[in-house]
Amino acid sequence: MPTDTLPPWLDHQAIDKALGRESAPDNAELRDILDKSLALESLSIQEAAALMRVSDPEHLVLLMNTADQVKQKVYGDRIVLSAPLHISNYCGSECLYCANRRGNTTVARKYMTPPEMREAGRKLIRQGHKRVILVSGQLPNAEVEYLEEAVSVLYTVFDGMGEIRRVNVNVGPLKPEEYAILQAADVGTVLIYQDTYHEASYRAAHVSGPKSDYLGRLHAPDTAFQAGVGDVGLGLLLGLGPWQYDLLAVMLHAAHLTRVYDAGSRTVSMHRLRPVPGGGFEVPYPLSDGEYLRCVAIARLAVPYTGIVLTTKEPAGLWRDGCNVGCSQLLTGSVANPYESWNEAPGEKIPFPIGEDCHVDEVVRFLLEEARHLPSFCTACPRLGRSGPEFLSMVQECGMKSQCGPNSIASFMEFLLNYATPYTRQMGEKLISEKLDGLPGPERGAAERLLQKVRSGRMDEFI
Incomplete structure (x- = not known):
């Protein structure tokens, strides 16, 4: 690909055209766009530009809450x-x-x-x-x-x-x-x-x-x-x-x-x-x-x-x-x-x-x-060599959530045991207990096994 010319993917005219929209999306359009995001489909620049025009306070709260749900x-x-x-x-x-x-x-x-x-x-x-x-x-x-x-x-x-x-x-x-x-x-x-x-x-x-x-x-x-x-x-x-x-x-x-x-x-x-x-x-x-x-x-x-x-x-x-x-x-x-x-x-x-x-x-x-x-503080993916297409595929299949829950809990317990102030450790162990209660059975079992290893002095534990 020549590096002295504008890359074809950066379409200035398309961006300007999308930003030319002045109206806010109505209820139906907004819901369609947010539902598409909740289905984990990437938005078009026209749809993103529509979200930029949201002005109704309730719609804006819905937009923010949906972003958190997607994450x-x-x-x-x-x-x-x-x-x-x-x-x-x-x-x-x-x-x-x-x-x-x-x-x-x-x-x-x-x-x-x-x-x-x-x-x-x-x-x-x-x-x-x-x-x-x-x-x-x-x-x-x-x-x-x-x-x-x-x-x-x-x-x-x-x-x-x-x-x-x-x-x-x-x-x-x-x-x-x-x-x-x-x-x-x-x-x-x-x-x-x-x-x-x-x-x-x-x-x-x-x-x-x-x-x-x-x-x-x-x-x-x-x-x-x-x-x-x-x-x-x-x-x-x-x-x-x-x-x-x-x-x-x-x-x-x-x-x-x-x-x-x-x-x-x-x-x-x-x-x-x-x-x-x-x-x-x-x-x-x-x-x-x-x-x-x-x-x-x-x-x-x-x-x-x-x-x-x-x-x-x-x-x-x-x-x-x-x-x-x-x-x-x-x-x-x-x-x-x-x-x-x-x-x-x-x-x-x-x-x-x-x-x-x-x-x-x-x-x-x-x-x-x-x-x-x-x-x-989890670093399981680099430890396992996950990058590029393999990492993206795992994210798209929502595998990150199922594995990252237990792995993140284990890495956080490692932090609490070795680096946290006493108050932070107390609060952190309380939160871990709450998070364990919310995990599905297999994930909770995996997290508890990892926690047992970390509490016994093991480091860098993950699945």
């Missing part, structure tokens, strides 16, 4: 927890909204060394994390070798009984042989965020450097799959372009990946544009909290099988509401501590990243007390 049907009530780990903020691009941008002189710059990566990994393990997402700027030199080294380091870090079991990578477009290097290093999902599919908005915000290549980034997920990568994740930086446009575009992108590679998008990350050190970039298309939640809900309804990822960096606890409208994964933001050594001269420059001080125990406590969701 429950596919994944159960679990919320998978991961931690981002920023290993470098050097970058060769000038993206006006980003603290990593090449011309930003207000932040301290650093490449983490292998010993620092190891210590950062230990700090995350001590909080109970098993899943890590590596984040860096689009590095000017030796990007793949550096990432490969970081992956290898993290997979060999142990602290007591804990370890990192899944390393995903947020990376820019690479050559096929470079993706193959990451795959050989046992990388999990390769995350390639377009941020905005709205071409004018993209070009206005990405003024120079590797990330200014709009077309190259659009084609990168295809290149990754063709190079043998098992799973690719897409992502939006909401507010950079019109959210309605970007949501329809990411739907088309996910549909293309499913159609061509039978794998789809393993995840879709839904982050909002936020202020950063050395910023001053005005958000071109700001979203209200209500619009953000509607965007998350429609994404779940439109692409029922994908993992919808939110971040605890969202202000005002908005990520909490997102857990009830279709979110299935949370980046906890509990990575502040590894950066103590970034600033060699304290006070001279702002260390980066900042604003990511939400401890995983705090997130777990919320999920237990308020949301009543099951926090999950």
